[in-house]
Amino acid sequence: MSFLLQMWGGGNSKGGNEQHQPTSSQTSGNVAGGDHRPDRKVSFGYSLMRGKRASMEDFYKAEFKASPYYPDTVGLFGVFDGHGGPNAADFVRQTLFERFVSNPNFTKDLKTALIEAFVETDSLYLDSEGAGAKDDGCTAITAVLVGQRLVVANVGDSRAVLCRAGKAKPLSEDHKPNRTDERARIEGAGGVVVWAGTWRVGGVLAVSRAFGDRLLKRYVVATPDVVIEDLDADAECVIMATDGLWDVVTNQEACNMVKDTRDAKQAAERLTNEAFSRGSNDNISCVVIRFNFNRDRVQ
Structure with missing residues (x-):
């Protein structure tokens, strides 16, 4: 069973099979939604806000993907923040996880497969653009969930934070x-x-x-840092967001805002709305992954 939601794809946004055409009048309104894993132990919500920027350069992807190699569906989550234009972010959204699941290491070493997918996606983007192309780029924060094991990879200053028993634990460090x-x-x-x-x-x-940034590629690499986290019954949620959120909200504040919000979509919306109200000047995009592993707790 597979659910796929993706946003801001080359001017289109997709939620399931529904097509949306954003217009220039979409300035600060949210686009939001969510879904859940078939066993309902994991759900996700997303909220993307154009905010005060003249254009939208943030993208996201969230998917529960069935795989013959793992007993549970594999959760694939990412937030991609473009700079200098939307092209790199859109390309990475479409390409990164495809390269990941087709990597030979996907069946045995998720960390290695993810690192190699990042590097390969960057090379593919640079090669696809040609010598006269735009020199835009993007950051990425991604998470892969298999059962209760979470593999987080980041490039740039988008960030992932785990909320466990009310306490914030960073799963990435800004580059x-x-x-x-x-x-x-x-x-x-x-x-x-x-x-x-x-x-x-x-x-x-x-x-x-970052991905892309052709003119600075010698110095600005797309090799991610990777953190592996085994989730327990105290794991409440993971917040993944662009710097439009983190510029004005601390890790702990973000956890405090959503700790009592069980609906992942509502949690994501609350975070983006709060960042906007605090004066964030950037696009603000957020994915919240909510866990419900308590039923596995040994009494």
Whole structure:
């Protein structure tokens, strides 16, 4: 059994089989929805808001995919934040998980398969665009759920946070150019990190890892950091969002906002609405994955 929802695909948004055509009048209104795993132990909700930006460059994908290699459906979740245009983010949304599930390591090593899918997707995007193409890029935060094991990979400054027993636990660390290890990597490759309103690679890009960004590719890689988390009965939800949320909401504040909201769609909407009300100037996009593993607790 498979459910597929995807948003902002080349000007179209899809929820199940329903087609939507966003217009220029869609400025700050939410587009939201959700679904659940067949066993109802996991559900997800999404909310995407154009906000104060003139255009929408955020994309998401969420899917429960049946696989002959795993007893449970495999949950595939991602939030993709474009910069310099929507092309890279849309391409990654469409391509990344396809490369992941077709990777030879998918059946035995999810971490390796995910890393290789990130790198391959980046190469495919750069190759597909040609020499005269736009030099846009995107960040990505992704999560793969098999049973109660969660594999999170990130490139850039979108972020995933686990809410466990009311406490926030980061599952990713933002790739900022002034992060000690990132700065050393960039400078070791011959690049520079300079202050231009914020820390930027070459005075241009405010993230140190991303898909695309052809002109900075020597320094701005798409190799993700990966975290594996085994979820227990205290795991309440995972919040995955673009920096439009995290610029104005802390990890713990986000968990506090949704801890009593059992409906994942409502939780995602609450987060994006709150970020907008706090003055976020960016596109604001969020996926909330809600867990219901309590029935497995040993009494």
